[in-house]
Amino acid sequence: MVVLLGAIVVLLAVGALAAYSLWPQDAGGYANADDPTQVALGRRVYMEACASCHGENLEGQPDWRVRLENGRLPAPPHDATGHTWHHPDELLFGMTKIGIAAVAGLEGYETDMPAFEGVLPDAEIWAVLAYIKSTWPPAVSARQANMNQQYQQN
Numbered sequence: 001m002v003v004l005l006g007a008i009v010v011l012l013a014v015g016a017l018a019a020y021s022l023w024p025q026d027a028g029g030y031a032n033a034d035d036p037t038q039v040a041l042g043r044r045v046y047m048e049a050c051a052s053c054h055g056e057n058l059e060g061q062p063d064w065r066v067r068l069e070n071g072r073l074p075a076p077p078h079d080a081t082g083h084t085w086h087h088p089d090e091l092l093f094g095m096t097k098i099g100i101a102a103v104a105g106l107e108g109y110e111t112d113m114p115a116f117e118g119v120l121p122d123a124e125i126w127a128v129l130a131y132i133k134s135t136w137p138p139a140v141s142a143r144q145a146n147m148n149q150q151y152q153q154n
């Protein structure tokens with residue numbers, strides 16, 4: 001009887017784990033900074049697709065707060081000194097996939113930030129975000145996690 005109960009508990013635990021790991025993907029994907037596999041993939045993608053503008057160390061372009069002569073903004077850092085962490089994951093995903101103008105509803109907004117739809121699969125965009133998030137200090141991660149929660153409740 002004890003063995004049987006033990007088996008049921010194990011089965012339930014496995015079931016819950018499977019449901020948990022499947023659910024976020026069904027809900028459109030997720031960026032988990034604590035998942036070493038996702039972070040490693042994201043690092044590779046970042047170096048290939050983002051580092052040329054956002055910097056190999058996520059430091060952004062020099063004087064990134066000052067508009068260029070053409071009126072466009074330089075690439076901001078993705079580390080804790082930038083404002084990437086001011087946004088919830090879903091918005092970061094959207095900005096990367098369909099572009100800043102589309103997400104912000106700013107038609108005709110001119111920017112050097114490319115949209116990666118059709119260039120990177122969704123899984124690689126989520127992975128890049130996981131990598132970026134993995135570089136933030138705990139206090140910054142906690143604040144961004146808070147924003148994610150608020151965003152999901154709205």
Ligand code: HEC
Pocket residue numbers: 045046049050051052053054072073074075076082083084085087092095096100110111112113114116128129
């Ligand atoms: C050709 C240069 C370039 C490349 C490559 C590039 N970006 Fe950007 N990115 C920019 C610029 C410039 C901005 C600022 C745009 C603006 O605000 O008008 C930006 C802004 C962003 C923002 C908004 C940040 C914020 O706080 O508002 C995100 C998120 C972002 N980039 C993610 C990425 C990711 C992820 C990649 C790689 C998959 C990438 N970018 C590749 C130039 C680039």
